[in-house]
Amino acid sequence: MFKPLELFIGLRYLRAKRRNHFISFISMSSVIGISLGIIVIITVLSVMNGFQSEIRDRMLQMTAHATLLELDGSLANWQGIAEELKGHEDIIAQAPFVEGQVMLVKGKQVTGVMLRGIDPTLEANVSSLEDFIVEGDINSLQDRQFNIFMGAELADYLSVSVGERITLITPEASVTPAGIMPKLKRLQVAGIYQVGMNQVDRNTAVAHIADAQRLFRMKDEVSGIRLKLNDLFQAPLLARSLNQSFEGKYWVTDWTRSNRNFFRAIKMEKTMMFIIMILIVAVAVFNVVSMLVMVVTDKQSDIAILRTMGFSPRSVMWVFIIQGSMIGLVGTVIGVLGGLVLASNLQVVVAGIESLLQIKFLDASVYYISDLPSKIIASDVLIVAGLSFCLTVIATLYPALRAAKTQPAAALRYE
Numbered sequence: 001m002f003k004p005l006e007l008f009i010g011l012r013y014l015r016a017k018r019r020n021h022f023i024s025f026i027s028m029s030s031v032i033g034i035s036l037g038i039i040v041i042i043t044v045l046s047v048m049n050g051f052q053s054e055i056r057d058r059m060l061q062m063t064a065h066a067t068l069l070e071l072d073g074s075l076a077n078w079q080g081i082a083e084e085l086k087g088h089e090d091i092i093a094q095a096p097f098v099e100g101q102v103m104l105v106k107g108k109q110v111t112g113v114m115l116r117g118i119d120p121t122l123e124a125n126v127s128s129l130e131d132f133i134v135e136g137d138i139n140s141l142q143d144r145q146f147n148i149f150m151g152a153e154l155a156d157y158l159s160v161s162v163g164e165r166i167t168l169i170t171p172e173a174s175v176t177p178a179g180i181m182p183k184l185k186r187l188q189v190a191g192i193y194q195v196g197m198n199q200v201d202r203n204t205a206v207a208h209i210a211d212a213q214r215l216f217r218m219k220d221e222v223s224g225i226r227l228k229l230n231d232l233f234q235a236p237l238l239a240r241s242l243n244q245s246f247e248g249k250y251w252v253t254d255w256t257r258s259n260r261n262f263f264r265a266i267k268m269e270k271t272m273m274f275i276i277m278i279l280i281v282a283v284a285v286f287n288v289v290s291m292l293v294m295v296v297t298d299k300q301s302d303i304a305i306l307r308t309m310g311f312s313p314r315s316v317m318w319v320f321i322i323q324g325s326m327i328g329l330v331g332t333v334i335g336v337l338g339g340l341v342l343a344s345n346l347q348v349v350v351a352g353i354e355s356l357l358q359i360k361f362l363d364a365s366v367y368y369i370s371d372l373p374s375k376i377i378a379s380d381v382l383i384v385a386g387l388s389f390c391l392t393v394i395a396t397l398y399p400a401l402r403a404a405k406t407q408p409a410a411a412l413r414y415e
Contacts, residue, residue, distance in 0.1 A: 009306075009319045026291040031331040033284025038335025038388055039342060041277040045380045046343035048270045050373030052263070058197050059259060061128040062204075064095075064226030065235045066254045068242070074221040081250070082225060090238050093125035093228040098212040100223070104150075104205065105167040106158040113154060113205045115168070117212020126228040129193060129206065135162045136191020143210040147190035151201030155192050164189050170215055185215060227252075281388045284331070285395045292324050292399030296406075303406045313404035320400040321393070328392025336385050346374040 068081065075081070078096050085091050098117035103110060120141045124130055130138045133149070140147050148166070150158075160166055170183045187207070195201055213219065229235055235254035242252040256263070296303070303316055342349065350372050354360060 026287055026294065027327060030284055030287040030291055030327050031334070033287055034281055034328060034331030034388060034392065035335035035338060037277070037280035037284055038332060038384055039339040040280060041274065041384045042336065042339025042376070042381055043343050043346065043374075044273055044277055045270065045384070046339075046374045046376050047346065047372060048266065048273065049377050049380070050375035052266050052270075053375050054373040055197070055262070055266075058195055058200075060232060060255060061131070062195055062197075062200055063255060063258070064126050065229040065232045066227040066239050066242075066252055067224050067258075068227065069224040069251045069253065071248075071251055073223070074218060075224055075250075076221050078222050078225055085225070085227070090230050090234065091227050092230055093122075095119060095122035095126045095226050096209060096222040096224070097123075097226055098209050098216060098218060098223050100212070100216050101171060102205075102215070103169040104154075104158060105169065106160050106164075109158050111154070111157060113150070113203055115148075115205050115207060115212060115215070117207050117209035117215075119209045126226045132193040132195050133191055134194050138191065140190040141206070141208045143208055145190075145208070146185065146187050146211050147207065148187045149191040149193055149206040150189065151204055152192050152194040153198060153202040154205065155189070157202070160189050162189055162191060168215065172217065183215075278384075278387065281391060285328075285391045288324050288327055288392055288395045289399060291327075292320055292396060293402070295323070296320065296399050296403040299403075300406060303403055307406065316406070317400040317404040320403050321396045324396030324399070325389075325393050328389050328395075331392070332385050332389045335388070336381060339384075340376065340381070343374045343376050347372060 068085075069075070075096075082094055082096070085094055096119060100115055101112060102115045103112050118129075118141070120138050124138075129149075134152065136149065138149075141149065148168075150160075155161065158166060165186050165188050168185045168187050170185075172183050193201075193206075207215075209222070213221070229238060232255065236256050239252040239254040239257070242250075246252070306316060307313075
């Protein structure tokens with residue numbers, strides 16, 4: 001599309017000393033602006049990717065890949081269903097559970113939590129609860145012992161520690177001669193777990209499944225069966241297949257559906273953040289336009305001489321396209337390298353800033369996680385780099401066309 005002479009002249013205009021130092025300043029500003037814009041975009045997208053991945057992993061460590069439920073709210077013949085599911089090649093583990101809302105009381109502190117009853121011998125097959133226990137032993141959850149495990153933030157709120165007793169209030173009430181009385185039960189705190197997610201550490205508690213059945217008056221029924229799959233990303237397909245085979249008798253939901261709004265919000269936020277951040281690069285690209293317009297004006301006589309030597313308008317146009325594209329290429333390369341370095345060492349940088357300013361950017365009581373994860377995805381980096389370079393090339397078209405329309409006689413009239 002262009003000859004080596006056009007490339008040589010375009011590169012020479014970048015290296016040669018200009019009489020107008022302001023043009024050099026604008027050129028350097030364009031490179032810096034493009035680089036900073038790309039660094040910011042790559043860093044922001046990496047943080048959002050890391051945030052999404054971290055939340056997903058922590059959610060799946062405490063929740064099942066898929067959950068089988070009955071439409072009326074309780075599952076009676078769960079042993080038979082469990083035997084039927086054992087033959088499914090995509091299901092590697094399963095565990096029954098009981099779940100319901102309760103209130104915990106300790107002194108003057110009262111809070112509502114989600115109480116989940118589990119079988120400790122089976123729960124390890126579908127979740128990683130045992131890995132997050134900071135105090136206590138999961139084996140202390142025994143039938144009729146009425147022990148309870150709770151999140152670290154919930155324990156802090158209630159000001160309880162392992163070995164202390166708390167009062168549990170269920171939604172059901174008992175009718176007595178004195179009137180309607182809530183059902184109370186004294187439980188002993190047997191352990192504390194810390195997942196690192198405020199939603200779990202503050203709002204959940206775990207008991208033995210048999211004790212939970214007694215508290216919720218469910219007899220031998222359970223709330224559902226938690227399933228662990230070979231491939232968690234195939235959970236939507238498996239749930240759809242099982243729902244078709246059960247023909248509406250049971251309902252299977254997967255982790256993507258139960259957290260659909262959360263991941264959809266993250267995806268939308270990532271898209272909007274990308275659009276906003278790319279405007280930073282667009283501002284730097286406008287600097288390229290203004291810089292090339294000034295270069296074209298400054299090089300009017302050079303362009304006229306080239307035209308008289310046989311340069312075609314297209315060749316002149318390519319000279320300035322190359323010049324502007326090289327600015328975009330240099331800025332893009334510096335920005336990509338800087339973005340990769342910053343995103344890879346983001347936690348170290350943030351920790352240093354927090355230590356210097358004595359502040360905490362991510363409060364665990366507000367956000368799902370308390371640290372700032374970063375995950376670099378190659379496709380995001382390539383899209384950012386490609387789009388930034390393309391914007392720079394497009395920005396060179398107007399100044400290049402203006403240079404190509406230069407008339408040698410008019411440009412050399414006063415030389």
